[in-house]
Amino acid sequence: MSTVCQPSPLLLNFGTPVAPDRLPRVLLRFSGPCGVRDFFDESLTRLAPAEDSVVFMAARNVEFIAQGVDYFGCFAVLNPLDYHLVQTPDPDVFVGENRRVEHLSDVVWIPPAVMKSVSNWAELDASDAHDLVAPTVAESRRTVSERISEYFEELSDLDRSGFLVGNKAFWFKRSQQDRLAILKDHGVAPRWSGTT
Numbered sequence: 001m002s003t004v005c006q007p008s009p010l011l012l013n014f015g016t017p018v019a020p021d022r023l024p025r026v027l028l029r030f031s032g033p034c035g036v037r038d039f040f041d042e043s044l045t046r047l048a049p050a051e052d053s054v055v056f057m058a059a060r061n062v063e064f065i066a067q068g069v070d071y072f073g074c075f076a077v078l079n080p081l082d083y084h085l086v087q088t089p090d091p092d093v094f095v096g097e098n099r100r101v102e103h104l105s106d107v108v109w110i111p112p113a114v115m116k117s118v119s120n121w122a123e124l125d126a127s128d129a130h131d132l133v134a135p136t137v138a139e140s141r142r143t144v145s146e147r148i149s150e151y152f153e154e155l156s157d158l159d160r161s162g163f164l165v166g167n168k169a170f171w172f173k174r175s176q177q178d179r180l181a182i183l184k185d186h187g188v189a190p191r192w193s194g195t196t
Contacts, residue, residue: 006084007084007085007086007096007097008084008097010053010054011054011084011085011086011095011096011097012086014054014086014088014095015086015087015088015089015094015095016086016087017085017086017087018081018085018086018087018094019087022087022091023081024059024080024081024085024094024122025078025080025122025123025124025125025126026076026077026078026080026121026122026124026125026126026128026129027057027058027059027076027077027080027094027121027122028057028058028059028060028061028074028075028076028077028110028121029047029048029055029056029057029058029074029075029077029107030067030068030069030072030074030075031044031047031048031075032068032072032169032170032172033068033071033072033148033151033152033169033172034049034168034169035047035075036072036073036109036144036148037148037152039075039104039107039109040109040141040145040148042104044101044104044107045100045101046098046099046100046101047075047077047083047098047101047107048098049169050098052098053097053098054095054096054097054098055083055095055096055097055098056093056094056095057077057080057083057085057093057094057095057096058092058093058094058121059091059092059093059094059120059121059122060092060119060120060121060122061074061115061116067172067173068172068173069112069115070112071112071144071147071151071172071196072112072144072147072148072172073109073110073111073112073114073115073140073144074109074110074115075107075108075109075110076107076108076110076121076124076129076133077106077107078105078106078107078108078126078129079106080094080096082099082102082106083096083097083098083099084096084097092122108126108129108130108133109133109137109141110129110132110133111133111136111137111140111141111144112140112144113136113140114132114133114136114140117132118132147192147195147196150191150192150195151171151172151191151192152168153191153192154171154183154188154190154191154192154193155168155171157188157189157191158182158183158186158188161186161187161188162186163182163186163188172196176193176196179193180193180194
């Protein structure tokens with residue numbers, strides 16, 4: 001793990017270098033259904049889409065992370081300093097370089113139910129994160145894997161109907177009512193939206 005954050009000029013546009021007394025040990029990253037699917041398949045290479053230069057992380061379940069966590073869970077990043085963090089004006093939000101994930105063991109998937117049990121993830125260390133997740137991870141992973149499959153099957157059905165969803169990773173951000181109306185208008189049976 002890095003001991004000194006040396007952010008690039010690009011990152012300094014988002015905030016200031018992290019003060020030594022604010023160095024987080026664990027941060028949260030919501031990578032959406034695509035990232036969680038890739039993690040489950042052991043093919044996750046970056047915490048954000050490859051075309052993004054930066055990755056946003058948080059110490060708490062802040063708003064930009066909260067949306068979608070109830071469906072797919074979230075990641076605990078155990079080596080956040082390796083991303084050369086800056087701290088944004090929001091003290092719970094950090095931005096880092098969207099570097100390759102060198103070791104999947106540096107990322108822990110947190111099931112949706114476990115997210116609610118901790119208020120400040122930055123106060124934990126790697127073993128704490130593993131201990132919190134371990135009791136429920138197998139069953140939760142099966143459930144979320146099924147949800148992710150249903151999510152992408154629903155989007156495939158919509159594609160075949162001719163409806164252009166746009167960024168498929170963010171279909172979940174539409175309200176359930178909106179999604180169900182779109183599905184009905186295009187003759188598509190809900191798979192994922194009917195359960196969320």
